[in-house]
Amino acid sequence: MIRLENLTKVFDTPKGAVVAADHINMEVPSGEICILLGPSGCGKTTTLKMINRIIRPTSGKVFIDNQDTTSLDTQTLRRNIGYVIQQIGLFPNMTIEENITIVPRLLGWNAKKYKERARELMHMIALEPDAFLKRYPSELSGGQQQRIGVARALAADPPVMLMDEPFGAIDPINRAVIQDEFIKMQKELKKTIMFVSHDIDEAIKMGDRIAIFRDGHLVQYATPDELLAAPQDNFVESFLGEDRALKRLNLIKVQDVINSEVETVTQQDSMETALSRIDRSGYQHAIIMVNEQRQPTGIIPRSVAQVSKGRCHDHAQQVPAIVNINDDLRKAVSLMLANDITWLPCVDDNNQLCGHITQRAMTHHLGARFRAQSGNTAPTAPLTEE
Incomplete structure (x- = not known):
């Protein structure tokens, strides 16, 4: 659904050219969540923002559903991509209903259709429509506002969503609740999502694939289990942490x-x-x-x-x-x-x-992947001990 080909961004600064993203190549299959992960300044947010042209690429191409997005005008492109940011960005002078329905209204939906869509989305994000739709953002908690931000991004039913640290400003308890709600929604909606995060635990919990960035380069792109079991180099290994074997416990049922x-x-x-x-x-x-x-x-x-x-x-x-x-x-x-x-x-x-x-x-199960990676496939004792 999303394909990046040699996507590159070079910023001109008083000190010279700075390469923020260097020939990024990756594909995100339809219906999957891809987490862009790495330290600050590594190029992950720049890469995300080039997809909907908040930042214009210096070179390279972005394809959405096999369509080269350079053939689309910026407005059309952005209206077909849901976008959620950490700061939420709700319009303070609009009600929750008006915030959620802003893109459908721009697209010309009739009032009955967009109002029904708003109520549907409120149920989806576990907020009671009658209690919240006529309120203003200032009357909601930070966690509730973040949910509204997600609902707004979903309002026009876009095939692709971009999320820039959407849960980063929320306290740990509410963040875990919203993550769980979002995963539940994603199982039904099957959107294709690119998601910037600093949090390795969030990436493992939510991502179907994880892209590790460093200094503008895509270092490794793999499923969470592949990443934790076989980091490509010392940087990835240190970034994942010494407890990466324990982190795999979250991935195995x-x-x-x-x-x-x-x-x-x-x-x-x-x-x-x-x-x-x-x-x-x-x-x-x-x-x-x-x-x-x-x-x-x-x-x-x-x-x-x-x-x-x-x-x-x-x-x-x-x-x-x-x-x-x-x-x-x-x-x-x-x-x-x-x-x-x-x-x-x-x-x-x-x-x-x-x-x-x-x-x-x-x-034994956790160690099998590491043994396979090292080439040590020696048989182990039967697992009869309780």
Whole structure:
């Protein structure tokens, strides 16, 4: 949807020519979010602003949906690109409705259509239309204003959106909420988005692809997982941080690492049955007890099964923690650390047991990419330890 060919910007200064962006080549597939990342002054914002001609390129081309944008006049180009900035840029003398609908009105939409669009977008950004549309920007919090800025950029349903640190000025709690809302919206809307950020965690959370810039050059362009697993050089590696392996926890779902072959007992099974299944499976610590709906209701520790008689429901202990298969590994690790355990039962959205995940399995999964990169593919021990 977006293609940059040798896009270059040279600024003339009293001290001579400064190359802000040097022959940038990249493609952003339709429906994906591309994060432009790098230190201040690296060329990422300049590159973004050349796409809608806020900054005119010195040379090179921008293609949107295979159309060379040099064939479009600037007004037409900008009206077909949604644009969101950190400072939000709402017009203080206009109501929220007027702010959201400014581009549709410029495009000649009739009043019924653009008013319906405003209400639709307010629902999308989780703000009640009747409570907010007639207000002015000064009557809203910073986080609410930022949401309105996003809604305004979406108003004319543009295929492409440019976002210049749109959540950077918001406090961490509201920023996380808005990021989550935006990701939810993007799953439905599937816009093609280029997004400037300084925050590596934001880039990993939101980006389908990440472009790392340095001194006007595009250093590496890859998916978040590829970037974290195989940084191209020392600059990228240091920029990502020494905890880049831990950052990958955000990208991997529990269902990618789950062991679905899990032994269980029912509430009416005997403790002898529990011990034999623990031994048969090779579990070190405990076995999961489930009800008739196969929902985990307790655990039988090995130490208890070895000395107790009777039914499982008489001796079961509370399940320390449970993780959903759609959660990421970061949550799984957090639960393990908080409860001082090395494994977790995994459930689906109906709370039915799907399997279990172990600390060792996660370590193995994360390390596989690094081993492949280094050429070390030696087999490891079976992952039976709980």
